[in-house]
Amino acid sequence: MSRIILRNCPHRVLQVSLRRNANVRGFAAAAATSFDWEDPLLAKTLLTEEEVAVGETAERYCQERLLPRVLQAYRDEDYDSKILREMGELGLLGATIQGYGCAGVSTVAGGLITRAVERVDSGYRSGMSVQSSLVMGGIHEFGSAELKERLLPGMARGEILGAFGLTEPNHGSDPGSMETVARRHPQKTGVYLLSGAKTWITNSPIADVLLVWAKLEETGKIRGFVVERKDCPAGTLETPAIKNKNGLRASITGMIQLDNCPVREENMFPEVEGLKGPFSCLNSARYGIALGTMGALEDCIARARTYALERKQFKGNPLAKYQLVQKKLADAVTDATYGTLAAIQVGRLKDEGKATPEMISLIKRQNCDKALHNARVLQEIFGGNAVSDEYGIGRHVANLYVTQTYEGQSDIHSLILGRAITGVQAFA
Numbered sequence: 001m002s003r004i005i006l007r008n009c010p011h012r013v014l015q016v017s018l019r020r021n022a023n024v025r026g027f028a029a030a031a032a033t034s035f036d037w038e039d040p041l042l043a044k045t046l047l048t049e050e051e052v053a054v055g056e057t058a059e060r061y062c063q064e065r066l067l068p069r070v071l072q073a074y075r076d077e078d079y080d081s082k083i084l085r086e087m088g089e090l091g092l093l094g095a096t097i098q099g100y101g102c103a104g105v106s107t108v109a110g111g112l113i114t115r116a117v118e119r120v121d122s123g124y125r126s127g128m129s130v131q132s133s134l135v136m137g138g139i140h141e142f143g144s145a146e147l148k149e150r151l152l153p154g155m156a157r158g159e160i161l162g163a164f165g166l167t168e169p170n171h172g173s174d175p176g177s178m179e180t181v182a183r184r185h186p187q188k189t190g191v192y193l194l195s196g197a198k199t200w201i202t203n204s205p206i207a208d209v210l211l212v213w214a215k216l217e218e219t220g221k222i223r224g225f226v227v228e229r230k231d232c233p234a235g236t237l238e239t240p241a242i243k244n245k246n247g248l249r250a251s252i253t254g255m256i257q258l259d260n261c262p263v264r265e266e267n268m269f270p271e272v273e274g275l276k277g278p279f280s281c282l283n284s285a286r287y288g289i290a291l292g293t294m295g296a297l298e299d300c301i302a303r304a305r306t307y308a309l310e311r312k313q314f315k316g317n318p319l320a321k322y323q324l325v326q327k328k329l330a331d332a333v334t335d336a337t338y339g340t341l342a343a344i345q346v347g348r349l350k351d352e353g354k355a356t357p358e359m360i361s362l363i364k365r366q367n368c369d370k371a372l373h374n375a376r377v378l379q380e381i382f383g384g385n386a387v388s389d390e391y392g393i394g395r396h397v398a399n400l401y402v403t404q405t406y407e408g409q410s411d412i413h414s415l416i417l418g419r420a421i422t423g424v425q426a427f428a
């Protein structure tokens with residue numbers, strides 16, 4: 001059994017077996033002449049050896065360690081923050097970042113990690129994406145050298161947990177209208193006071209650091225502030241959980257309530273102003289969602305296929321014998337295949353510096369819409385049993401609604417694409 005340790009990665013990370021593990025799907029070597037319903041257009045042939053290794057490591061961890069926990073976690077709406085530590089030990093957090101204890105893998109490899117996690121549950125992937133892309137990615141791209149050195153290694157190990165606060169109760173799709181404000185402290189130089197509320201924030205109740213976007217009172221421009229919970233006096237920062245969700249129940253979601261919360265000037269991103277900051281972080285996370293949702297869809301396909309082969313109706317025939325059932329599977333497999341290939345292409349372009357935000361909008365929108373649509377259709381194959389959480393399909397359907405909604409609802413991405421196509425903006 002050979003092991004791979006990826007470059008730049010000092011701790012026990014991404015150690016993988018290249019030997020095929022029957023429990024880990026996704027990268028089986030297929031004969032060129034046979035059709036592989038799990039990878040019909042041989043997307044795996046587009047991957048480097050390192051990407052295959054990263055994907056296998058992630059798949060193995062997710063199938064062996066996450067899958068056995070998810071049903072109970074979803075029922076109890078209980079997110080185990082140890083998961084981020086486990087992911088950190090494997091080098092799965094902030095994996096595309098170079099240095100700071102991160103693995104420094106390609107964008108596609110990062111997407112294969114999200115795909116593996118989301119094959120189990122979109123909530124687990126959300127917790128990881130917020131940590132990796134939104135907060136670590138933001139600090140890496142825009143933070144001062146001191147902030148990066150101080151926070152990124154601990155975040156890569158999953159010891160420091162992050163949340164990303166952009167959405168507000170009155171401003172979701174239109175974050176430019178945000179009301180959260182940062183004022184200079186009237187007495188203390190080099191300190192800002194943040195006031196306002198953010199809502200629907202993944203990880204906020206457990207986060208040690210919260211990347212909060214607020215308008216600087218003196219300029220009216222949006223700036224990024226890294227709020228460190230340990231530095232917040234009592235009563236200035238509250239992060240109550242939002243309970244009783246009907247999707248993404250295996251992740252933890254909450255609010256961020258700021259009441260003159262003091263933040264040192266060094267914790268403000270020094271250069272970036274306006275929506276460029278949050279949108280740049282979202283770009284990377286949206287890429288992860290595009291490949292991630294393909295993992296959820298593939299799991300729906302695998303579950304529906306197995307069920308259709310086992311369940312017999314009318315003269316002892318398996319459901320899989322019926323044309324209408326086969327069409328549902330054919331449509332879903334086709335959409336998963338196209339979505340995966342498109343995401344690999346955009347990942348390559350991103351690493352070459354040729355990806356535009358519209359490309360990310362295109363794959364985020366298409367893959368989320370297709371994953372949700374097909375999951376809903378495949379759910380029908382399970383008949384009444386779909387209503388039991390034991391079958392897993394209903395959980396994916398509920399989760400995929402959220403993926404279609406957050407980080408730019410699909411219709412908002414249509415407007416981004418429409419603007420790029422016509423040159424006319426239709427937001428307001």
Ligand SMILES: Cc1cc2nc3c(=O)[nH]c(=O)nc-3n(C[C@H](O)[C@H](O)[C@H](O)COP(=O)(O)OP(=O)(O)OC[C@H]3O[C@@H](n4cnc5c(N)ncnc54)[C@H](O)[C@@H]3O)c2cc1C
Nearest residue numbers: 164165166167172173200201202248406407409411412427
């Ligand atoms: C479980 C969960 C986790 C989340 N995690 C985070 C997080 O970690 N950080 C964070 O900042 N946010 C997070 N969000 C928030 C999420 O990003 C927002 O819900 C999303 O941006 C949509 O905003 P909204 O809910 O206010 O909907 P609205 O903006 O009120 O939109 C409602 C509907 O109207 C449509 N609409 C709005 N404007 C237009 C228009 N001009 N033209 C046409 N249609 C329009 C939208 O497409 C949508 O269908 C999370 C949400 C959920 C549910």
